[in-house]
Amino acid sequence: MSKSIEELKHLATQIRRDILRMVNAVNSGHPGGSLGCTEFFTALYGKVMNYKLPFTMEGKNEDLFFLSNGHISPVFYSTLARFGFFPVSELATFRKLNSRLQGHPTTHDGLPGVRVASGSLGQGLSVAIGAALGKKLDGDHNLVFSLHGDGELQEGQIWEALMFASAKKVDNLIATIDYNGRQIDGDTDDVLNLGDLHAKLEAFGWKVLEEKNGNDMETVISILERAKAETGNGKPVVIMLHTEMGFGVDYMMGTHAWHGKAPNAEQLEKALQQLQLEAASDY
């Protein structure tokens, strides 16, 4: 887990190539949010998180990660494969019959790296809190990370969980919000405005960090490290990570259109030309 920034950037481009090829192959899936969160995933698994291989469900004495917005499974799967949780070749089975790489992540088929099913939104923060409480009971000082969509915050269960975590001082938890301002039906501001999210999260008793450059590797690493430094102080920590949906592919940025739509062959070719690598190792 001591990769250089250059190596991580290279890996992020490779992961973006994987995401686009995976969704193109089955003409379905969610490239937009996946591309937007690529720096987050690469930084988390490449630099920030203390995890062990081979994977165990229990995850004792290591950090845990929960993906609550399960639809961005392509970036999750590619990251797990690229960091050795399962063979990279298995990415080719995404969304196909008898695959462990379901459309939305599941524990059902025993895919290493996944500890809970997600896809129906709003549930992952509660699960992450439970895992964090389990660590506290065991005297395990490692951390629990979670990722949520900003549109997902429209689910009521999230606010139950936000209230609980601060009231019960779950301070070994770092939740990140993929604050890209877009969801299936359009801009979050238009669909259901989240209002002053920063103030709301603070009012709910969380330590709130906000980062404008969520697609810059150094910045993402540093905000995650700052968040780690804020744990153990009696408050749960949340990062509002501003990202760009579709980041890295020009025609996918600045719109919500690619939230859940796959590029066709021609569009894929165009996208991959923008994500060229000297030593690409496509699956």
Added chain:
Amino acid sequence: MKYQVLDKKDTRSGFGAGLAELADKNPNVVALCADLIGSLKMEKFIEKAPERFFQVGIAEANMMGIAAGLTINGKIPFTGTFANFSTSRVYDQIRQSIAYSEKNVKICASHAGITLGEDGATHQVLEDIGMMKMLPGMTVINTCDYNQTKAATLAIADFKGPVYLRFGRPVVPVFIPEDMPFEIGKGILLQEGTDVTIVATGHLVWESLVAADELEKEGISCEVINIHTIKPLDEEIILKSVEKTGKIVTAEEHNYIGGLGESVAGMLSRKRPTKQQYVAVNDTFGESATPEELMHKYKIDAAAVKEAVKRILEK
């Protein structure tokens, strides 16, 4: 009658007693409650293991998610709230975070059915068995008295997998011997008979025994089987009995759609089609009244079991 009223207690107190015992017996057991500690009788557990209890407030969806998360490093969470708020309110949370994710959560549901009484239909869930039995991998248990509820509470802690444990509010006869073993998925042949098989669960077990006793005086011999585990269903004990009687009455405090009767009918239609009568709520919501009044009005008491037995004998 072979079974006597040993005492009168609520089944939820059996849950509380079992949970309190688990506080000492199993360090992995943790408990969560959504603002109903007194109703669920969780005080003793909290007294014994305060660090392993989580009060989540009136936020059942969050409670189910936290319970799922607690299982990850090996904890065995018992969630406690009313049956309505344990199922229909949080069905998707149970479906995704617990059942599909194969989490070892014990969903413990009190105040099930119509005998919740005066609070009325908002709280009287009569659809919960149906909802829970439809979830792949979910074990569904409905206990009949204090002793059985206590035994079931202890048994599910040793069982790996999600469980729905359903019990009630009213004070009812205790008649299952304290030392009777509780085996998940195994029915109990309470009384042998030759004319009709009565298969009962929950509060209807005692009512069925009373009915069988009265019918015996009229010369009708009923075999009474307690099915506490609705899923997985003990097919063998039911098939063996109907092989002898050829007729079956199912009795439960639940909508006839989705309940024990439906599970039994489905199984028998595949393996040995058998004449069946249902004692169950007839696809309606409940209302406010005492448990006894409601059991009478909605035809889920000993008198209703007797009528069902006679109906099936007439046909």
